[in-house]
Each structure stands twice: as C-alpha cells, then as structure tokens.
Amino acid sequence: MxxxxxxxxxxxxxxxxxxxxxxxxxxxxxxxxxxxxxTTHHLFQPLLYQVATGILSPGEIAPATREVLARQDNVQVELxxxxxxxxxxxxxxxxxxxxxxxxxxxxxxxxxxANQSWFGHDEFADYAPGMKSIDDALELRGRIFGAFELAELAAAEGRTADARAHTTFVVVGAGPTGVEMAGQLAELSHRTLRHDFRHIDPRDAKIYLMDAADAVLGSFDESLQRKTRTAMEKLGVDVLLEAKVVDVDARGLDYEDADGQRHRIDALTKVWAAGVAAxxxxxxxxxxxxxxxxxxxxxxxxxxxxxxxxxxxxxxxxxxxxxxxxxxxxxxxxxxxxxxxxxxxxLGGRASLDRRAVDEPFAYFDKGNMATISRFRAIAEIGRLKVTGFVAWLLWLGVHLVYIIGFKSRITTLLHWVVSFLGRGRSERTVTQQQVFGRLAMDQVDGLAERAGRNLGWRQQGKEGRPDLD
Amino acid sequence: MxxxxxxxxxxxxxxxxxxxxxxxxxxxxxxxxxxxxxTTHHLFQPLLYQVATGILSPGEIAPATREVLARQDNVQVELxxxxxxxxxxxxxxxxxxxxxxxxxxxxxxxxxxANQSWFGHDEFADYAPGMKSIDDALELRGRIFGAFELAELAAAEGRTADARAHTTFVVVGAGPTGVEMAGQLAELSHRTLRHDFRHIDPRDAKIYLMDAADAVLGSFDESLQRKTRTAMEKLGVDVLLEAKVVDVDARGLDYEDADGQRHRIDALTKVWAAGVAAxxxxxxxxxxxxxxxxxxxxxxxxxxxxxxxxxxxxxxxxxxxxxxxxxxxxxxxxxxxxxxxxxxxxLGGRASLDRRAVDEPFAYFDKGNMATISRFRAIAEIGRLKVTGFVAWLLWLGVHLVYIIGFKSRITTLLHWVVSFLGRGRSERTVTQQQVFGRLAMDQVDGLAERAGRNLGWRQQGKEGRPDLD
CATH class of the missing domain: 3.50.50.60 (FAD/NAD(P)-binding domain)
Structure with missing residues (x-):
C-alpha cells in the first residue's frame, strides 16, 4: 500500500x-x-437461513473481507x-x-x-435466537438438527409429548427471512430427514410461521402475499397472523390472537426473524x-x-x-x-473516479424484491411485474449467484444447491460441541437438566451468540 | 425398522x-x-487439518452419521x-x-x-489445542487466521515483537498430522495470504515443526523421512528434532534439546499433534x-x-x-x-452374511501409508514401493476421495481442492465470534487483556473444546 x-x-x-x-x-x-x-468476514445475510438449515457452509456466504479486497491496494482492512x-x-x-x-x-x-430486535424483550433471545450473524445461523443449525435427535430419544423412551415439543418449530416474523426459514424447515422435516429416524417420523413435525401483522411478506404486493400464504400452507406450514408473541421460554411460547386471547405452543425451537434494531x-x-x-x-x-x-x-x-x-x-x-x-x-484534481458533478440527491433504483418459498418456488416483484413459481425461483437463483462474492463460492454454492434441491441431502449439517452446549438451555423441555442434576445458569446470549453455561 | x-x-x-x-x-x-x-457426525479425521486451515468446510469431512446410514433399515443411530x-x-x-x-x-x-494426549500436561491444552474433533479444527482455524489479524494490528502500532510472536506457529509432533499441518501453515503464510495484509508480510511467518524423536514421520521408511524433512525445510518450515516440550503458555513454549539445554520460542499459536490417549x-x-x-x-x-x-x-x-x-x-x-x-x-441359520467359518485371527492387510507435504507433493509407502512427489500426491488425492463419505462431499471437496491448490484461495476461513472468544486467551501475548482491564479466567478447555471465559 x-x-x-x-x-x-x-x-x-x-x-x-x-x-x-x-x-x-x-x-x-x-x-x-x-x-x-x-468480524473478519463479509456476510451475505439473505442466505443465512441456508447455513442454519444445513445447505451451505459458513465460508460460502461469509468470505474473508481481507481476501475479497486483497488486490485493492488502497484499502486496509482491520478487525x-x-x-x-x-x-x-x-x-x-x-x-x-x-x-x-x-x-x-x-x-x-x-x-x-442492524442487529436483531426482540422489541424490548432481550430475554427472549436465549430461547428464540435471531438470524443476523454466522454465529446465529450455526446456533440455530445446532438447535434444529439437535431437536430431531432429542425427539428420537424421547420417542424411544415413550415420552410422546416431549417428542412432539421437540419437533415443533416456530418462526416469529413473516418477512422474507421468516418465510424462507419456515419453508426450509418444512423441506427438512418433510423431505430431507424422511429416512433418518426410527422412532419418529420427521414428516409429523409442526412448523408455525407467526406474525403480529395480518399478512405474510407485508412489503410485497397483496396478490403475492396471498400466493405465498397458500404455498406455505401447502408445504405444511401453519401460518398464524395477527398473533403477537407475549412470552418465550425454553419449552415454548405464548401469543395473543387478534381478539386478545392468549394461546400456548409447546415448541423446543424458536427462530426470531421479527424485528431489527440499527x-x-x-x-x-x-x-x-x-x-x-x-x-x-x-x-x-x-x-x-x-x-x-x-x-x-x-x-x-x-x-x-x-x-x-x-x-x-x-x-x-x-x-x-x-x-x-x-x-x-x-477530491478534484488527481482522482480518476467519475468526476461529473454529483449534485443530485440519492435516488434508489428498485431492482425488485424476491423471496424463495421452497425449492423450485419463489415469488418476485420487479416494478409492476409479478412473477411466481419456478420462473421466479430461477430468477432468485441467478440474482443470488451474482451477488455471492467470489467465483469459487459461486461454484460450490451452486453445487450445494443441486445437491439439496435436486437431491435430498444437506451436506452442511455438522454441529460442533459448542452448539451442543447451546442446546442445553432447551433440555428443560424434557426436564433433562433436572434429571441430570444440572443447574442451568444461562446468561443473556446477546449479540455475540455465545451462551454462558456455568 | x-x-x-x-x-x-x-x-x-x-x-x-x-x-x-x-x-x-x-x-x-x-x-x-x-x-x-x-457426536451426530462421522469424522474423517485425517483431513481435520484442512478444516483448520480454511480449505474444507466441516460438512465435507463430517457427514451426519444418521444420513450416511439412513437407508440401512437395521440400524438406529443415537446421540x-x-x-x-x-x-x-x-x-x-x-x-x-x-x-x-x-x-x-x-x-x-x-x-x-482416542483423544489427544498432552502426556500428563492437560494444562497445555488451553494454549496448544489438539487435532481430534471438528471443534478442535474450528478453534485452530480461529486462532490461525486470528493470529494474522492481531499481527497486522500489532505491526500498525509498531509492536514488532508482538507481531513476530503472532506470526510464529509451532506444531508439536512430527507424525503425518503434524507434517500436514506445518505444510499447510507454510502454504497459508507464504502463498495464500500474501496479498491480504498491509503492515505485515505473511511470508515472514515462522513455522516450527517439533518432535521429541529424532525423525519426522517416524513410522515411515528412513529415505522418506529424510525426503520429507528436506521438503519441509524447503517450504520454510524449521524442523526441530529431539526437542522435548517442557512448558507451554499463552506467549509461547519451552523445550529441551538433545543436550538437555532449555530453549524458548515466542509463538502465539501452538498446535498439539503429538500424542493420543485411548x-x-x-x-x-x-x-x-x-x-x-x-x-x-x-x-x-x-x-x-x-x-x-x-x-x-x-x-x-x-x-x-x-x-x-x-x-x-x-x-x-x-x-x-x-x-x-x-x-x-x-448367527447361524437365518443370517444372509458370508457364513464361511471365520476361525482365522484378524490379519491386517497393509494398503500403505501416505502423507501430504504441500500441494502437489506427498510421500507414500505401499509395501516395498516408495513414491514421492506429484505421483504420490495424485495417489493421496484418489485414496482420500474414495474414503470421503458421500458423492456430494466428494464433488465439493474436489472443487475446494482445485480452488486451494491450483488457485490461491481458502474459501472456508470463516471464524465465528465463539472462536474469537477462544482467542482471548492468547491476547496475553500483547498484554491486551491487561490493557483492556480484563480478567481471563480460562478454565480447562478439555475435550469439549469449549473455553469458559468469565
């Protein structure tokens, strides 16, 4: 330099x-x-849900910033x-x-x-992690795949209600991230894991997609909102709208419906995709x-x-x-x-940048919005054009490949997509022992902690995504 | 089932x-x-060093056991x-x-x-993690890439000795794992990261490969031992033999040479590839x-x-x-x-297995041994045949691809190898915040902990690979 x-x-x-x-x-x-x-990496946040559900590896969506900018001599990158x-x-x-x-x-x-926001209830974060960082995605990966492991054990021991709570998933927030997460959870349970277990049938898993608003994908056109909702329901996702989460704990969550009635869902795994805080x-x-x-x-x-x-x-x-x-x-x-x-x-003089006067205010050129629903199915809104189904999914595929940084990640990502969407596999489901520890917080569901005589001093996980277990 | x-x-x-x-x-x-x-995964241990050095993702060497055996109806897998x-x-x-x-x-x-053994010095594990699990590999990945980050900062602040200690790596144990790890560290420093920094030149990094014995790859033929040693030295690795580690701390390690003389190496990152305990x-x-x-x-x-x-x-x-x-x-x-x-x-009667009497004792058929030294270079010993260089490396490539579980992992692994060996990239260098926390233990090197007024209560990391930071 x-x-x-x-x-x-x-x-x-x-x-x-x-x-x-x-x-x-x-x-x-x-x-x-x-x-x-x-962090030392750039992060392609829109694909975090694929790391959480075992499709992509962290490296594919989080290249080292320093490597991306290695050949640009006028930049130094610092942690x-x-x-x-x-x-x-x-x-x-x-x-x-x-x-x-x-x-x-x-x-x-x-x-x-921006970080995730729990709307003033940061204590929810322990039980319903957000989807904003690689740590979040790996924490959720551990919880999701771990939930099926624990359900299998519970079912083998005849603890049916526990097995049920272990295979119930609630996604809070029905924006693009929530929709994509719920869609992938449905794919996982109903297709990917179908042959993996002996005591449970993963196809019985319950997936809830919940929002305080009265529509999924609130920022999209109404026709696409309806189509998405129908598509989610066809995938086996229970869509709960005008449902406001009022409490979250290890064993599940409570919400209020439009009439102010309080309901309870027993669910081991909660994903918080609801709010952001700058x-x-x-x-x-x-x-x-x-x-x-x-x-x-x-x-x-x-x-x-x-x-x-x-x-x-x-x-x-x-x-x-x-x-x-x-x-x-x-x-x-x-x-x-x-x-x-x-x-x-x-800069004037020596700068070789385009130096035409830039006096105009910033103007956003809306290239459109899209969200995937499941494999081969997406919705997209490009100006007045609305595209759904396979064509929208191809669009999604192309756009995301363009914005993934680095040729090599593009190639391996495409391959992982072929494996996961055409095939049935999830080649990136590895869970570390660190993540297993995260899951400890949830074993209150089975009373496992008490049975093991363990005291769970689970402190606030916060944005570092690191649980402190004493 | x-x-x-x-x-x-x-x-x-x-x-x-x-x-x-x-x-x-x-x-x-x-x-x-x-x-x-x-764990919920099978582990291809011989390739852990590639996860640690950012070549492969955990999923590629650690497929879900349950997925591998999904179609085998007579097996149930349990955590x-x-x-x-x-x-x-x-x-x-x-x-x-x-x-x-x-x-x-x-x-x-x-x-x-077997687990790693620190020969009765489990307290070394905090500072010199082993190479036995995915957690180990990710912990080391965080330390290795983190070391360069901290070196860059130290150099920018003019702390030359700190920068030096940050870019000094010691691999303890000169068996295949140690040799492969040292070789990859050399590749990383001298080739991969060459353009990534502004205040340090990663090519100045020092890499030591150390063993208490008097040869590298003790289990191989003597001619291959010599060739490997020469090759390592050509890569810029300092090979220290008959060097017995007597103390390890955050800032470095002490060893005794053949004459019983004590020496000190200031090195942030130590890798323990020395002993195993069943x-x-x-x-x-x-x-x-x-x-x-x-x-x-x-x-x-x-x-x-x-x-x-x-x-x-x-x-x-x-x-x-x-x-x-x-x-x-x-x-x-x-x-x-x-x-x-x-x-x-x-089982007699109903078993459909090969039921010819198996009265012979177990006989091991030695298919040969191999170790990679760097890209395009390996050594292999197949019966009396000794192969070195590119041909041995092709052999290594083929054998490892065969034993990696699952078609999809074979394909993406091959791709990552093309990227890393033909190209210069390391597409899997993502470090989580959890790993960044692990690195805290080492910031004593810069006195960072004291400067930050932080108290490092780093408990024994043990086999779970999870540091407890208070």
Missing amino acids: NTTENRPKVLIIGSGFGGLFAARALKRADVDIQLIAR GEVTAVDLDARTVTASTLGVPRTLHYDHLIVAAG SPLASQLADQVGLEVDRSGRIPVRPDLTLPGHPDVYVIGDMMTLDGLPGVAQVAIQQARYAAKKIGSS | NTTENRPKVLIIGSGFGGLFAARALKRADVDIQLIAR GEVTAVDLDARTVTASTLGVPRTLHYDHLIVAAG SPLASQLADQVGLEVDRSGRIPVRPDLTLPGHPDVYVIGDMMTLDGLPGVAQVAIQQARYAAKKIGSS
Missing part, C-alpha cells in the same frame, strides 16, 4: 453490503481507505468494533478484543448495519447532530446520505432512514456507490 | 471409521444394530456418550446431555477411538477382564479382537493394541469388517 501523507483518508465502518461495496467503488480513487469491522464517532474531532474510537484505539478520518462512511452508532451520531432516531433506532439522513453540518459523513444501509427505503442489500449497495462517487468527485 | 424381539442386538459404540464401517458391514445381517456416539460397559450384565451406560440410560446388547463392538472405556473394560492398558491407554485384545472370556465383545481401532498395529483408519475399517463377519457367521 502506497500510503502518502497527503492522500485523504476514507474510513469505512462495517463489512456488510454497504461497507464492502463502498470500498470497492473507491478502487480507483486516490485515497487511503481503512475498512474496520467487528475492530467502532464504539463511538466524534464528529467534531473527525475521529472514531474502535475496540479490538476490548482495547480501544482512535482513528482519524477525512471522509467517513458509516455502514454498521447499530447503536446511529443514535450516537444522532445525539451529536440533534436528530432523533426512529423506533428501529435508525438515523434520518439528508437526501445526499450525509448528516446535517457534516458533508463528509455518510450513513448508509440498514442504520439510516430516508424516504421509507427498505432495509435490503440493494439500498446499501446503491448508497455505497453513491457515497463513493460523491467522495471521488470531491 | 422391523425390530423383532428375537433378532440379536448388536450395539456399536462410536461413529468413527470403526463404528461406521462395522454398521455398514452388517447391512444384510439379520440383526438390530444400535450405533451410539457422542449419547457411553460412560461404562458392564460385561457380565451385557449392558452399557450411555449419557445424553448428562442423563444416563442403560442399553442391552447381545454383541458389542467398541470403537470409541478412550477411557479401554481401561474400564481392561479392569473387568484383568488386563492392563498400555501407556496410550489402549487395551490388548485377543487375535480375534475380542476380550478374554467375552467372545461377543470386540474392541477395534485406536483404542485397542494388537501386534503393534498402527492407529490408522485402515486398521479400524478392516477390524470393523472382520468383527461384522464374525458376528454374521455366529
């Missing part, structure tokens, strides 16, 4: 779609880029969590393994994304410029994605709010390119 | 090469097989750790998530394998039949692999000792087939 003292320093926070694509878009800019993130930005001093405080340090910037792109950096920034974050913790940005009074600070992706833009990868990617272009054009 | 009360029950302990191949060899036998293991065998009562005690239960058998095949079941069995285990904890078996006075109990693979047979997959596989054949022939 040819670091020169005179080159402006662009600091990028985050290695998600926003951060990574911003760095790439500055490839030819005459700047020193520092990309800092709290560290940014805990604060000082807009006046133009510095950020980053912490690596707990040790703080201070970094200076000339231009700042904040793309720290990175705490959003409110930390908002405080400094006198703004208020919205109820998802997102900061309102100016039409050019900057903060008022700070034209060199861009906030992009899931942690900002602007004109009701959805929290999807395309928004982050297009905003990343816009911010990079603005920075490039501000 | 058509369980009939009259069918003899064959209980198999372990899902490694011994257990899995025994179950398969009994495919057509008129028996009820119960295979119980403490559970066998803690005791009662030879007189013909029962075993198994524990699943801490809850004990008792299983009966008519025929027993004990194939519980499953504690071996000594538990030995006690009951009045035998003594050897110093690796292995039980001496009769020439027909049974225990004296218990012709229905077979002990196979890494936990038995017989005629100096090596602890390799081939021994376990051939013993599994032998035991299955004996059980089949003992």
